Amino acid sequence: MAKKKKKGGGKPFDFSAARPPAATRGAKTDSRLSSAVFALSVHDTRELPPPRQPEVAFAGRSNAGKSSAINALAGRKRLAFASKTPGRTQLINFFSVGDAAYLVDLPGYGYAGVPLPIRQHWETLVGEYVGSRESLAGVIVVMDARHPLTPLDRYLLEWLSPAGRRVHVLLTKSDKLSKQAAQSTLAKTRRELASVHPGATIQLFSSPEGDGIPEATALIWRWVEADRKKTKSPG
Numbered sequence: 352m353a354k355k356k357k358k359g360g361g362k363p364f365d366f367s368a369a370r371p372p373a374a375t376r377g378a379k380t381d382s383r384l385s386s387a388v389f390a391l392s393v394h395d396t397r398e399l400p401p402p403r404q405p406e407v408a409f410a411g412r413s414n415a416g417k418s419s420a421i422n423a424l425a426g427r428k429r430l431a432f433a434s435k436t437p438g439r440t441q442l443i444n445f446f447s448v449g450d451a452a453y454l455v456d457l458p459g460y461g462y463a464g465v466p467l468p469i470r471q472h473w474e475t476l477v478g479e480y481v482g483s484r485e486s487l488a489g490v491i492v493v494m495d496a497r498h499p500l501t502p503l504d505r506y507l508l509e510w511l512s513p514a515g516r517r518v519h520v521l522l523t524k525s526d527k528l529s530k531q532a533a534q535s536t537l538a539k540t541r542r543e544l545a546s547v548h549p550g551a552t553i554q555l556f557s558s559p560e561g562d563g564i565p566e567a568t569a570l571i572w573r574w575v576e577a578d579r580k581k582t583k584s585p586g
């Protein structure tokens with residue numbers, strides 16, 4: 352099937368209307384995450400499920416496009432939006448992909464004027480999770496391609512380095528940039544990322560256009576497979 356041409360940026364994004372059925376999305380489709388279903392939410396790391404499957408976590412500044420990216424990767428409309436309801440935004444939400452893996456939606460950071468106790472709760476919850484979760488295969492950091500590597504993104508990345516976590520950056524909303532601007536943002540952010548978190552990988556992504564879905568899904572599965580071999584080894 353012919354690849355869809357990218358449209359210009361700036362049009363309002365209605366995710367539910369914008370996504371054609373998976374079967375018609377051709378090269379931009381990868382259904383390996385389409386069985387993801389909501390499994391549980393935790394408010395405290397003591398409530399985490401047993402670490403039996405590799406987990407791929409999604410982190411990002413609020414409004415960067417994290418929920419839309421999770422939904423696009425799963426080929427679903429509202430999978431991750433449940434976590435946006437008031438009261439659930441400070442929870443870690445788990446989506447199980449069969450019994451192969453969990454996709455994990457970490458609470459967003461960087462709301463203007465967030466009260467200190469909520470920031471402290473975020474730091475404790477996310478800090479403990481990314482610092483010591485044995486089944487965490489890697490972290491996908493979602494950034495708005497128009498404002499990548501904000502101070503809070505850098506703070507998170509610097510936090511992930513000592514924990515030795517795999518990191519992959521999704522530069523979302525790439526449809527809001529011209530093709531040339533998106534490519535130059537990708538190259539520039541890749542260079543900067545090398546000094547903040549050496550070894551991190553990066554790609555462009557657009558939830559409404561479906562750009563980047565196969566690349567991100569392939570990476571998630573590489574991480575899951577690599578860690579599954581580790582957890583399945585005898586002993």
Ligand code: GDP
Binds near residue numbers: 413416
């Ligand atoms: P989150 O707070 O990081 O989970 O962000 P959301 O996924 O809720 O997205 C925030 C806003 O950006 C919403 O209005 C989305 O419709 C929009 N958005 C998210 N991803 C994209 C994208 O790739 N392209 C465009 N054009 N808009 C997007």
